[in-house]
Every structure is written in structure tokens, then in C-alpha cells.
Amino acid sequence: MRELLFDTKGRLRSGWRFTIFCAVFIVAAMAIGGAGLAVLQALSVPLDAGEPAFLLVNSAAMLIPALLIGWLCGKYLEGLPFRALGAWFTDDWFKHLAGGILGGAGTVSFAVAIAAAFGGLRFELNTADGTAMIKSLIISFAVLAVGAAAEEALFRGYILQTFARSGFAALAIALTAVFFGIVHSRNPNVGNLAVINTILAGIWFGVAYLKTRDLWFVWGMHLMWNWMQGAFFGIEVSGITTLVSAPVLREIDSGPAWLTGETYGVEGGIVTTVALIVSTIVIYFLPWQKPRRVVVDS
Numbered sequence: 001m002r003e004l005l006f007d008t009k010g011r012l013r014s015g016w017r018f019t020i021f022c023a024v025f026i027v028a029a030m031a032i033g034g035a036g037l038a039v040l041q042a043l044s045v046p047l048d049a050g051e052p053a054f055l056l057v058n059s060a061a062m063l064i065p066a067l068l069i070g071w072l073c074g075k076y077l078e079g080l081p082f083r084a085l086g087a088w089f090t091d092d093w094f095k096h097l098a099g100g101i102l103g104g105a106g107t108v109s110f111a112v113a114i115a116a117a118f119g120g121l122r123f124e125l126n127t128a129d130g131t132a133m134i135k136s137l138i139i140s141f142a143v144l145a146v147g148a149a150a151e152e153a154l155f156r157g158y159i160l161q162t163f164a165r166s167g168f169a170a171l172a173i174a175l176t177a178v179f180f181g182i183v184h185s186r187n188p189n190v191g192n193l194a195v196i197n198t199i200l201a202g203i204w205f206g207v208a209y210l211k212t213r214d215l216w217f218v219w220g221m222h223l224m225w226n227w228m229q230g231a232f233f234g235i236e237v238s239g240i241t242t243l244v245s246a247p248v249l250r251e252i253d254s255g256p257a258w259l260t261g262e263t264y265g266v267e268g269g270i271v272t273t274v275a276l277i278v279s280t281i282v283i284y285f286l287p288w289q290k291p292r293r294v295v296v297d298s
Helices: 014-042 052-078 094-116 130-165 169-183 193-214 217-234 270-284
Strands: 121-125 249-255
Touching: 014 052, 014 130, 014 217, 052 130, 052 270, 094 121, 094 193, 094 217, 094 270, 121 169, 130 193, 169 193, 193 217
Parallel strands: none
Antiparallel strands: 121 249
């Protein structure tokens, strides 16, 4: 029984650590999310799915417990400091964030370029009022920044990290990637290819996390993929169309759906499949990114 529960160092095994984290996280997320929605309702703020306020509350209800419970599990189950989660301002945090921003922007631009080269997408400048466009860009950036942080703190946070520390990095990436795909499987206009691409995105983010062992790199990738897609190119973000009201460009989608994703956005098309595979290979072989010592030594 002891061997079933504890490893050779006397620590609770990674599967049990994962179970404890998930159980406590679900309770905390429901409590925080319920309280946040109650406040918005009392203030008569619209609570329709896809509205910025609703998305912010949902993201905060994921981000706060993911970091808090992840820190507590790391501290009491593995003897790790908060910085082991990869969300602290270490010496390389800004370099990793900048690299992630460039990687995310480059990957989504590559996917869009493929669709445009095959005649599936073309774009025209948005003639909307400049003030409205700036407001839309700022609001969408804020919402997507919190949303990306929340998803990375959960899926590439303690869950992936605790398995990786036990020598199960490949299993951790596969497990979190599948969870990532399931969470997005009920988005508007989602299709089978969109779910597959979301799982591939989970692998992309997982590989990126292992390259630096912090969350700044993957947060930058995730944020810029979503923000460039919606705010710059004017494309649906995982099927959501209400977040960005005045993008820089207007998308003209000629299809077919298997190429461009149509009403789900490029994440539902084969162009994203190609872009994610290529980007994952490039990131895996990056020679200049090194894991943080605090996690490697733990």
C-alpha cells in the first residue's frame, strides 16, 4: 500500500498529486466563478457567453485557483517554492515572453498565409472609426491575455509539471493536450478537425513549456495566436465572434471549410494543422532556449 501511495523519496506519487490538485481546483473554481457571476448580475452586467465581462470572470475563476492551488500542492506535496510554477519574474522571464510573442504571431501568420496562398482567405482594411478600433483592440487584448494566462496556468501549470518532475513528460503533454481539446469541444461551430487542432495546440504549448520550464513563453504564444487572429486578421477565435468588434482587417473567407475553418476560424482548418506541426518542430529544436534551473534540480 505504501508503494502505491509514495515514491522512493517518500513523496506522494504524481497520480495522487494530480488527483488532489484537480479536486481542490474544481471546488475553488466553482466558488470563485459563482461569486464573480453573482457580482456581475448584481451590477446588471450582461452575462451572455462570449461577452468580455463573462469571459473575464470565467478566466479569473480558472487563473486564480490554478496558481493558488498549484503553489500549495507544490509547497506541501513536493516542497517547492512558488517560482517553480514558472509564473515568477525570474531573470529570463521577459526574454521568454518576447520569444513566445514572436512565436505565436509567426505561427498564426503562417497559417493565415497558407490559406491566403490557396485562395481561401483574403483581407481588406477595416474602415471602422479609429476610436472604436483602438477600444476593441485594448478590450480584446485584456480579455485574451487573462484567458490565455488562465489556460496555461491550468494545463501547463501544476498538472503537467508534477508529472514531468516524475519522469512522465510525454504522458503529461498528451494528457493535458487531450484535456485542452475537450474543454474547447463545445465552442460554437466546432468540428472534428478543430478539436484535433486544439489537441495539437496543446502539444505545441506543452513542448514550448518544456523548452523553458516557465509559463511566460507559452503565455506569449497563446496570447498572440488568439489576439492576432481576432484583433488583427478579423478571424473568429475558436468560433467566438463577439469579442472583437472592430479588427484591423476584415476577413473574406471563400472556403472550403477543411482549408480555412470558415465559421470556427482557421483553427478549424488544415492550415492550422500544418502551422502547428511545423512550429512544434522548430520550437523543439531551438538551440538557445534552456530550462530554468529551479525546476530541473527539483
